[in-house]
Amino acid sequence: MAEKNISPFAHVFLKLMQGPVYEEDKSYWKDLLGWQTELSKYLQQTGLQLVINEGDGFARIVQPEAEETNEKPLPRLMRKTRLTYEATLLCIVLREALDEFDLQGNGTRLFMTQKEIKERLALFFKERHNKSKLLKDLNKPINSLLNVGVLKVTREDAANKELHQYEVKRIIKALVNNEKLEEIKSKLKLHVHPVQ
Numbered sequence: 001m002a003e004k005n006i007s008p009f010a011h012v013f014l015k016l017m018q019g020p021v022y023e024e025d026k027s028y029w030k031d032l033l034g035w036q037t038e039l040s041k042y043l044q045q046t047g048l049q050l051v052i053n054e055g056d057g058f059a060r061i062v063q064p065e066a067e068e069t070n071e072k073p074l075p076r077l078m079r080k081t082r083l084t085y086e087a088t089l090l091c092i093v094l095r096e097a098l099d100e101f102d103l104q105g106n107g108t109r110l111f112m113t114q115k116e117i118k119e120r121l122a123l124f125f126k127e128r129h130n131k132s133k134l135l136k137d138l139n140k141p142i143n144s145l146l147n148v149g150v151l152k153v154t155r156e157d158a159a160n161k162e163l164h165q166y167e168v169k170r171i172i173k174a175l176v177n178n179e180k181l182e183e184i185k186s187k188l189k190l191h192v193h194p195v196q
Helices: 010-018 026-034 036-045 085-104 114-122 131-137 139-147 178-188
Strands: 049-053 058-062 110-113 151-155 165-168
Touching (some): 026 036, 036 049, 085 110, 085 114, 085 165, 085 178, 110 114, 114 165, 139 151
Antiparallel strands (some): 110 165, 151 165
């Protein structure tokens, strides 16, 4: 394929197809903002939508739900990921931690160690006889949120995994907006399952 036929915003489109683009990714962010009108038009033609949240510094592609009256609904490009009870609970814990961080006004990026995350999450489980097993089990929801891009490892500590540092990505505010936050919190009140 001749390079002259490639759209000048193709690199941004492909990056968005891989996942959210963040403001700290300077070259992609600048090009995304520069080509946002063209990108939006192109994505609309394919049934997708470009969402840019400049305040929180991220952009992503979403696929609106198909209307029931549509005779030929488009296939789902983006799979919905079902989270476990513990991973959902961790989303709530992290979203609230991000809100607290924003209220304090100490910066734009929230970093937490694995130990800090586990301590916040462990508060929601009844006294367990084997605390070390509980803390080990809490690796599962952390890994789930790493896989969906809510958490990102920013520093690893080979000697002590509890000191691994993660960034809580601001995309969590789009995935768990205020309305969804309240809905999930009310549903979680009905369930009191320990980590398996």
